[in-house]
Amino acid sequence: MSPRRTMATFTAAILAGAALAGCAESQRDDESGGGNGDDGTFVFGAAGAPEMFDPFYATDGETFRVTRQIFEGLVGIKPGTAEIVPELATDWEPNDDGTEWTFNLRDDVKFQDGTDFNAEAVCANFERMFDQNEAGQTAGEYWGYVMGSFKSDAANSLYQGCEAADDYQAVISISGPTSGFPTMLSLASLSMQSPTAMEEGDANGIAAEGEGFSFPDYADNPVGTGPFTFGDYDEANGTITLKRNDDYYGDKAGVSELVFRVIPDESTRRQELEAGSINGYDLPNPVDWAGLESDGNDVEIRDAFNILYLGFNLDGNNPELKDPKVRQALYHALNRDQLVQTQLPEGATVATQFMPDTVSGYNTDLEPYAYDPEEAKRLLSEAGAEGMELTFAYPTEVSRPYMPDPEKIYEALRTDLEAVGVKVNVKTASWNGGYLDNVTAGRYDAYILGWTGDYDSPFNFIGTFFGNLKENDFGTKGMPWGKQLADDLKSADAIVDEDERAAAFEKVNQQIMEDYLPGLPISHSPPALVVGPGVEGVEPSPLTAEEFDSVTVEGGQ
Structure with missing residues (x-):
């Protein structure tokens, strides 16, 4: 997503249909397009290195590119569009004045460490995001952006609390109606994370360090509900490896491994694609689009957003x-x-x-x-x-x-x-x-x-x-x-x-x-991404928010 900045106001202008009271059943199962392939690796050339792997503290697109495959939110974005759809919540309903929102949750989801996803887990996530130390309030920019403030300044926060009304029904209270809610819950930084893993890894143990931050152990061991699990990060070689989540509640990912190789130079990314050592990369140089296509690659052009x-x-x-x-x-x-x-x-x-x-x-x-x-x-x-x-x-x-x-x-x-x-x-x-x-x-x-x-x-x-x-x-x-x-x-x-x-x-x-x-x-600019021969299932996103669980690689790299 997005460049780093701190903001203390909340979002506006809901997407068409975003606040549908009583939305339809989650479309993830029907529209993921993911196969049940047993083999294969999809290797994607990333333009930059991730900051870390806790999406709550992330601010840049290269981090979100990885965490988006591991985590999910209460609401999501329909692949290939900017349209909001159910994800971990099946539907939602506001009260008359728009200050209480009841989310009905899927009852067939577990976090990747076996922790149950339920209303208590939802509230644990919101309270974790809300209750940040000084460093966390600086690093957790997206929360400050959409919610206005943190627990230390609760009177000025859009978020006011979360209650588990039932095992699979969470009620989130906000200070007043706004067109940005619940659309803001589609942000990758507000994804649902395992309460067990966050507690064991001291997820909120962030501290200021020089001009940046030192992150706790959890930031290197993320646990979500998504179609891929975190494998490892070989920082020296710039390689992040994710594994297919075989216990995923929906269609399983089409490849058994998803690998991100950090290749900052665009011309080098193209050379690696031509050599067959990666299957795709983002932001090909516009002057290369025609040549890439003529070489048998597929250049997917996004709408300018x-x-x-x-x-x-x-x-x-x-x-x-x-x-x-x-x-x-x-x-x-x-x-x-x-x-x-x-x-x-x-x-x-x-x-x-x-x-x-x-x-x-x-x-x-x-x-x-x-x-x-x-x-x-x-x-x-x-x-x-x-x-x-x-x-x-x-x-x-x-x-x-x-x-x-x-x-x-x-x-x-x-x-x-x-x-x-x-x-x-x-x-x-x-x-x-x-x-x-x-x-x-x-x-x-x-x-x-x-x-x-x-x-x-x-x-x-x-x-x-x-x-x-x-x-x-x-x-x-x-x-x-x-x-x-x-x-x-x-x-x-x-x-x-x-x-x-x-x-x-x-x-x-x-x-x-x-x-x-x-x-x-x-x-x-209308940015593009490119994939090599044999790659199917990539849905270009106008938000540059692609999910790769639907991808298959012919022959399995």
Whole structure:
């Protein structure tokens, strides 16, 4: 999923049909497509290393790519879509004021260590997530994002409690109705984990360590209910091995082993696919798509559900960035049409706002900022910022759906900025080796980053970026309009009528782009993944949330 940031507000805009009271039976058995194959290994080339294997503390897509195969949630996402469906809960029903939600649970599920999945296990998971120490509250960003706060600040939390009303009926209480519930429960970070394993492995024993965290034993020994179990992580060789869960309640996985090989360089991933040492990989270079297809591979193109942006630290040590004329000038300096044409895949588009056009609340009246270097120079001169310096950073050892080659994208943007007289100080760090932490800590004036939506919601995009006044990567707390923007987002989220809510978000999008401009939206890209000959059953997800239990490999690698 998603880049690291801490957010203390909750989600909005439910998916179509997400809050169906009394949803149909779980579709996992019928739609997994998984076979009962006895042999075979599916080897997938991952673009980066996981942080660890406890999804609650995870923040990045490479970790979730692995944990998504091991864990399940009360609700899930229908493969190949952004549609919410039952998973460990068969159906759910709110009370009249939307503050109590009753979840009826499957009665045929056990965790991979033999622990029963039941209402007590559900409540144990929610209480574990809610009751975090200071380090856990920082690391457990997604809980803070959707629930607002933790037990230490319970009055400001969306989550208010969980009760096991029956063996297979859990009642979750929330502080007030919101369109984001129960959709938020589809987040990988809110998956159900074995209470027994968490207790034995001291799952909440997280501690701050330097600029990051030290994780307890459990984070290396995860236990869920999913179609694969954790095998081992050979960190030296960058290999994560998962085993088929032969006790899985649904269709068994189509392969006996699922292996992720960490191969940060995209060209190396292609070479490994051509050599037959991996069966597939994510984010093939767009210029290689045709060649991969002609060689007999299958390139699966996802719908664009993301945003690449140039972010600013507005509350940092660069006073010139606080001037909106400077931010406008930097936007006019960027030749985004050329960047899209030369660095991004066919179907990529220049962004006009911080969300794709498929999301409710997208403002169709907004036009892209024009590429106009002379206007950029004029605005910089008018702001007294000629020759300004900018500490500008990009990540290494990673490809993301919105930026297949971060260095090349960075170079294109840097060249444009230098062409209008900006002095760029280059900074870089590996994705999980400091870059994300540095962005969150405000160590860069500007940086390239992006977001793939967790689900179809305007708040999941612009609320993620600007909805938390206290802490966000853009530093809007120090801007005179920061509180107004956060309040406007919260107000839009609270609107029940879908049309009225969409109109409110359209207005906020206009304010962001025309009045505030806290960062510079760059583009939307349709990312792809590729699998080799003989691989069947891959369902490309617009959320980049593929589940591999349906995959089969002809002949068994």
